[in-house]
Amino acid sequence: MLTTDREARIADAVLDLIHRPADFDPLELLHDLTGQVVALLPVRCAGVTVLDRDTHEPVHVTASDQLCLALEEEQTILGEGPCIDSARARRPLPVTALTGPPGTLRWPRFAPHARRAGITAVAAVSLRLPQMALGGMNLMMTHPADIGDQDLRLARTMADVTAVALAHRQELIDKETVLDQLQRALDSRLVIEQAKGVLSARLNLGVDDAFQRLRAHARSRQEKLTELAARIARGDVPAELLDPIR
CATH class of the missing domain: 3.30.450.40 (GAF domain)
Known part of the structure; x- marks a missing residue:
């Protein structure tokens, strides 16, 4: 035809x-x-x-x-x-x-x-x-x-x-939004892992204990965990976190 x-x-x-x-x-x-x-x-x-x-x-x-x-x-x-x-x-x-x-x-x-x-x-x-x-x-x-x-x-x-x-x-927009959110979560996770490593080495703690210390400090000061972790990863470690009795 x-x-x-x-x-x-x-x-x-x-x-x-x-x-x-x-x-x-x-x-x-x-x-x-x-x-x-x-x-x-x-x-x-x-x-x-x-x-x-x-x-x-x-x-x-x-x-x-x-x-x-x-x-x-x-x-x-x-x-x-x-x-x-x-x-x-x-x-x-x-x-x-x-x-x-x-x-x-x-x-x-x-x-x-x-x-x-x-x-x-x-x-x-x-x-x-x-x-x-x-x-x-x-x-x-x-x-x-x-x-x-x-x-x-x-x-x-x-x-x-x-x-x-x-x-x-719209699906592409939604997909990109999800991907962006996942990427931000991944980036945050990497920063937190870096901060845990810094605290573990500075305080001679296991990484789990370092994370608990990191989280407790952020909660006590109502600070976002990722923001605190980013500071620590850059070398700006709050003096309170280095106090061995805390």
């Missing part, structure tokens, strides 16, 4: 979204998502909104172009629109027309603004991390009849791929 040009472009888009360096900028990834969607689907523009962690209000993040950016901001000002509904409901929004009699419009204040910009229909797909809904990606169209179920499925797939990249970045 021959691969079509569009299929090849879809594969390239997926690779572009998911193959990122460990320290990539999430905002850049989301902006690239909107650009790839516009390049592959019959939509005029696309934007991403997420829920603010503290207020739970939808917040515009990025858009494929200035037209979409302006309409996303307009929704925030008006307090209504597809990105508002999709982000709050945390679920996809099917293709919804922005034309018709005023009393039938889903967003009576937003729809006129969108129509003046040439947008006649909108849709949205969810953007989710595992066990967490971040928000959604909004699709804005000038010819809604041109977009079908397969197109929306592709949009969902690309949003999911992006979420996987974001989740993987």
Whole structure:
């Protein structure tokens, strides 16, 4: 079976979204998502909104172009629109027309603004991390009849791929945090061992007795054990620790 040009472009888009360096900028990834969607689907523009962690209000993040950016901001000002509904409901929004009699419009204040910009229909797909809904990606169209179920499925797939990249970045961050903590613990252990050796030699004690002396001194002065050990390892041994009767 021959691969079509569009299929090849879809594969390239997926690779572009998911193959990122460990320290990539999430905002850049989301902006690239909107650009790839516009390049592959019959939509005029696309934007991403997420829920603010503290207020739970939808917040515009990025858009494929200035037209979409302006309409996303307009929704925030008006307090209504597809990105508002999709982000709050945390679920996809099917293709919804922005034309018709005023009393039938889903967003009576937003729809006129969108129509003046040439947008006649909108849709949205969810953007989710595992066990967490971040928000959604909004699709804005000038010819809604041109977009079908397969197109929306592709949009969902690309949003999911992006979420996987974001989740993987979080895993890397968490992994690095754990590794840093383990490394700090290892470094602290090495310093404590050095301090035990110094006290053992200076006081002619076994290393276990030297450690007990070290710990007791730190506790009696409410000093961190690792900080006291580091001082001793550098040769700064408190005089009290060298007192043979203690």
